Amino acid sequence: MEIKVEMDNNVVILKPIGNLVASSAEILKTQVAKLLEKNYLYLLLDLSKVDFVDSSGLGACIAVNKTLAAREGVLVCAGANETILKLFRITRADQKITLTASRLDALKFLQDKALLRSAR
Amino acid sequence: MTGRALDMRFIPEFANVDLARGALQGICRELFEPEGGSFTDNICLAATEALNNAVEHSGSPVVELKVTADRDGLTLRLTNSGVRFDPTVPASMPDDADNPLGAEGGYGLALVQQLVDSLEYAFRDGKNVLTMYKRYIG
Numbered sequence: 001m002e003i004k005v006e007m008d009n010n011v012v013i014l015k016p017i018g019n020l021v022a023s024s025a026e027i028l029k030t031q032v033a034k035l036l037e038k039n040y041l042y043l044l045l046d047l048s049k050v051d052f053v054d055s056s057g058l059g060a061c062i063a064v065n066k067t068l069a070a071r072e073g074v075l076v077c078a079g080a081n082e083t084i085l086k087l088f089r090i091t092r093a094d095q096k097i098t099l100t101a102s103r104l105d106a107l108k109f110l111q112d113k114a115l116l117r118s119a120r
Numbered sequence: 121m122t123g124r125a126l127d128m129r130f131i132p133e134f135a136n137v138d139l140a141r142g143a144l145q146g147i148c149r150e151l152f153e154p155e156g157g158s159f160t161d162n163i164c165l166a167a168t169e170a171l172n173n174a175v176e177h178s179g180s181p182v183v184e185l186k187v188t189a190d191r192d193g194l195t196l197r198l199t200n201s202g203v204r205f206d207p208t209v210p211a212s213m214p215d216d217a218d219n220p221l222g223a224e225g226g227y228g229l230a231l232v233q234q235l236v237d238s239l240e241y242a243f244r245d246g247k248n249v250l251t252m253y254k255r256y257i258g
Contacts, residue, residue, distance in 0.1 A: 019138065021134070021137070021138060021141075021168065022134040022137065022168075022172045022175070022176075023133075023134035023135045023137065023138050052141070052164070052165075052168075054165065054168045054169060054172065055169055055172070055225070055227040055228050055231060056134075056172065056225075058227065059223075059224040059225045059227070060224075062221065062222040062223070062224050063224045065221060065222070066221045066222070066224075069221060083161040083165075086158075086161070087165065087231075090213075090231065090234060091213055091222075091227050091231070092213065092216065092222075093222055095216075096220075096221050096222040097222070
C-alpha cells in the first residue's frame, strides 16, 4: 500500500492506494504519527482508492481516531466503497468515526471544525 | 462446477494472507461474481480474518487453505499445526462500554462467525482444522 499525502489549508489528506489490511495497517499508523509530531490535527483519510479493509485496517483507523481525539483533533474517512462501509457498520465503527461519501464533504466538515476551534 | 478445488500452503505471514485473498477473489469472480459482489466480499473478509488469526496466534510453521467449489457455494478448509484453538466458540464484537471510541482489535472471530453460513472446528492429528462454508445466492 502506498499513501499519498496532500494538504488543503490546515487539513492533511491521506490517500492510501491498495488494501488497508494487516500487512499494511502499520504504514498508516506510522504516517499519522509523523503528522502528529508536526501538530497536524485535522485528518482526512480518502479511501476512494482502497478496495479492501480487514479488521486490522479498521483497527488502525480507530487507533488514529483515538489519538487525534485525545488531542482535540478530528479524523474523517471519505469515499469508502460499499464493502468497507459494511465492515464499519457490522463493527459499529461507523458510530465512532465520521464517514462522508465524498472528499469534498469531508473537507468542508474538517474545515468547519478547524474554524470552530480557532474561534474559541 | 463440481469438484473444483485449489490448495494453498504458505508460511504464516500477513503478506501471504494478501496473496491467498487475491487467489480467493479470483476464484469467486471466475465461478460466481464476475464483477465482484457481496458473496465475494463476505467470503474474502471471513477468510482474511481467519488467516490473520492463524498468522498472529497459531505459532504454526505452515498454514494451509483448501478452497472447494460446488454449484451452491464455496467451502474453505483452513489447517494449521499451532496452538489448539476453537474459533466456533460464540464471539461478539468488542464491548462499546469498555471502548467508547472503539476497540482497536478483537473483531476477527465475530466477523468470521457473522460472514459465513457454517463454521466447524476439529482438532485432528495434532492440527486445527477450521471449515467454513458460504452459500452463493445469485
